[in-house]
Amino acid sequence: MAKIEDFSIGPLEIGPLDDGQVKKARENIRRERSAESYRPLSVAIMGQTGVGKTSLLNCLFGTDLAVGHVRPVTRRPEPVPVPGTSGHMLTFWDMPGIGESGAADETYLAMYLERLIRCDVAIWAFHADSRSTAYDEQCLRRLLDGVAIETRRLVMSKLTFVLTKADTLTPPPWIFDMRGDRGTFNPGGALLRRLEEKAAYYESVFLEPHGDTLLTSTYGTGEFTVSDDRLGFDRRGVHYRGHFSQRVCDTYSERYPAHREVFSRLRDNHRVLPCSALFRFNLTRLMTGVVNRLGPTAVFRFRRLLQDVDALTDVPVATARTYGNVMIWDGERGAKAFDLTEIPL
Structure with a gap:
């Protein structure tokens, strides 16, 4: 059996071939990969009005969409074209926020499904910083009700659930890890546990009930051979039918430790991720998770956005200093007692 190595699909079993056939097969793979690299990538972001969708989109993809701090700004699906390294276009869709009015939501939900x-x-x-899940849960169910099982599975396989504006969860305080003139924001231990509890709750509400329709996939290395009733693989990647919970991930990882990274990527597909556009917290994980969902060929379409993915979390020290939202005023002296922007570092 001849094998053609291609990093996007791993070793490909093609049967006995002569040199000419092997060369032709390699050319077909390169042609398929090239065609994929020029296909526009389309990403949509949605949720209730005011949760920071546009701000998150701007931070993730370097766009400059208008952000509305009082009234909703996005009234219709907004395409945001971003040029790729080879001149092809990536398209991001900033969707209208639900929860503005009942009449508007009916129109918006139809847009969302399409x-x-x-x-x-x-x-x-x-x-x-919200405990209310009922409205979003209702909207998701309305999206999925009345459509074929294949459509429900397709929709759920594309959705990445995130908790935005994690910076609003205080106290306890956030930690700014300063390295020279830049740094990164990270939650302290108590705050991290609070975020993890919230994420687990949202996962139980928005993913666990849909376990019978969920199908999650990620790219493999070509060496993945594990298969059971729910887990399988093919030339395009590794697939799991059902909710890939933390318990499921741990079970497979213990049973097949050589494939921990594959199971971790499958787990990330069903993980609700807390993030902050203001603090640029968890943006790298979110961007990487998006790519994991798309598969290995997405690397070609996403190359421009992944080049500096680690820089997504960097915040200038000068900017971080302005985030201190409490100034202590000494009323007796009539003077400031504390202002973070004036404290030498």
Whole structure:
């Protein structure tokens, strides 16, 4: 059996071939990869109005969409074209926020379903400092009700659920890890546990009940050979039918430790991720998770956005200093007692 190595699909079993046939097969793989690299990538972001969808989109993809701090700004699906390294276009869709009015939501939900079916990946955003899930849950069910099982599975496979504006969860305080003139924001231990609890709750509400329709996939290395009733693989990647919970991930990882990274990527597909556009917290994980969902060929379409993915979390020290939202005023002396922007570092 001849094998053709291609990093996007791993070793490909093609049967006994002569040199000419092997050369032709290699050319076909390169042609397929080239065609994929020029296909526009479409990403949609959605959720209730005011949860910070546009801000998150701007931070992730370097766009400059208008952000409305009082009134909703996005009234219709907004395409945001971004040029790729080879001149082809990536398209991101900033969707109208639900929850503005009942009449508007009916129109918006129809837009959502159409865009979810057509786009490559969709991000559904919730406000991290909210305990209310009923309305978003109702909207998701209305999206999925009345459509074929294949459509429900397609829609759910594209959705990445995130908790936005994680910076609003205080106290306890956030930690700014300063390295020279830049740094990164990270939650302290108590705050991290709070974020993890919230994420687990949202996962139980928005993913666990849909376990019978979920199908998650990621790219493999060509060496993955594990198969059971729910887990399988083919030339395009590794697939799992059902909710890939933390418990499922741990079970497979213990049973097949050589494939921990594959199971970790499958787990990330069903993980609700807290993030912050203001603090640029968890943006690298979110961007990487989007790519994991798309598969290995997405590397070609996403190369421009992944080149500096680690820089997504960097915040200038001068900017971080302005985030201190408490100034202590000494009323007796009539003077400032503390102002973070004036404290020498």
